[in-house]
Amino acid sequence: MKFEQQFSQQQKQTQKLAMTQKLQQSIQILQYTTEDLIDYIDNQALENPLLEVEYPSYSSGYAKPRDASGEEVDYLSQIPDTSISLFEHLLDQVHLNYRDTYLRQLVLYLVEYIDLNGFLQITLEEAAEKTGGSMVQLLDALTLIQQLDPAGVGARNLQECLMLQTERDNAAPHLAYVVLEENFNELVDRKWENIAKHFGITLSDVQEIFDYIQGLTPTPGAVYGSTEGLFIIPDLTVKVKEQDVQVLSNRKSMPKVKFQQNYFARMEKSQDPEVIKYLKDKQQDYEWLKKTIQQRGDTIYRVGEAIVARQKAFF
Structure with a gap:
């Protein structure tokens, strides 16, 4: 019996698409x-x-639908309005959580000066002058408001609004609150290198903090009573x-x-x-x-x- 081994080389060219x-x-x-x-x-x-x-x-450029008589039909107006305003939402919480004291009266007074976005539109000095309350009492009243829902309500500026939200979030990145408190302007100007050197952290850590803050809302009260339309x-x-x-x-x-x-x-x-x-x-x-x-x-x-x-x- 005779055994033969044959060896051959063939060159094949194939083309593959690398799915990166x-x-x-x-x-x-x-x-x-x-x-x-x-x-x-x-x-x-x-x-x-x-x-x-x-x-x-x-903005929508589409015409409103019409009925058989040719008149425009606004179907959205037929949906019952069950939304609650921010003011009503805050009042409900105040009456539910705080006892009827002079401090609660100051809280109710300040609530009247919170705009639709959730920001306080009166200074504590002005409120003290109009109500006769002391600065300490007004500050205590504001602190009670800032503990209400939504987080960030009662803030006097954007920085305080973001700090209030971060303070109540257990999932907030480490140093997020401190960075907002001490380096807010540098964070807004994206001077990340300065922040990293100040706290002894990496740029990735600063970016994690920035990404988190970007996910916060600058207008915590805007969701209440919002009538903004949705467009496809x-x-x-x-x-x-x-x-x-x-x-x-x-x-x-x-x-x-x-x-x-x-x-x-x-x-x-x-x-x-x-x-x-x-x-x-x-x-x-x-x-x-x-x-x-x-x-x-x-x-x-x-x-x-x-x-x-x-x-x-x-x-």
Whole structure:
């Protein structure tokens, strides 16, 4: 019996598509609705200090529906108003939680000067002059208000509003309250390197604090009694005029992403390798996001044109 071994070499060329994380995200973004994409951009802005989002003003351009007689029908007006105002909400809590004392009278007095966003619109000095109460009593009354729901109500400025929310949140990052208290202006100006050096923490720690604060509400009382309408924002608008059909892109309804060039240039002067690498990574994230949003808009527009062209073929 004879055994033979044959060896051969063959060269094959294959082409594979590497599904990187960025590519997977790009494919996912193509499937987002406009509302989903806006939420995604908001989340990216929270994570990237070099990314600035400019929001467009949007108003509905659609006509109201009409009944059989041709009169406009406002279906929203038929929905019963069961909302409660911020003032009513605060009064209910005051009467439920605080005994009928002179201090509660001062609390009720101050509540009348809380605006729709939840901010106190009278100084304690003015309140003391009008009520005859002492500054200590007025401060105690304000403290009681600031313990009510929603968190942040009774604040006299944005800084205090955010501090009140952070103070009552057990999940708040370490040092978040102290950073708001001592370095609020630097945080607003995104001088993260100064904050990191002041507290002896990393830029990632500062970003975690900033991301958390971005998730807080600057207007805690606005949710009560809000009558703001909700609009469905379409990606495309199809206009039909006689035999002419046009496909129009609604990109103006999308927020614009901008690069914080001044902040980048200022931070780039740092000699810290960690800072330089951080800036480069965030710049690449911005460029990728801007390119992906542009590609999504182009793809949707081409699909819309193709659908319209196909429909024309049937007529």
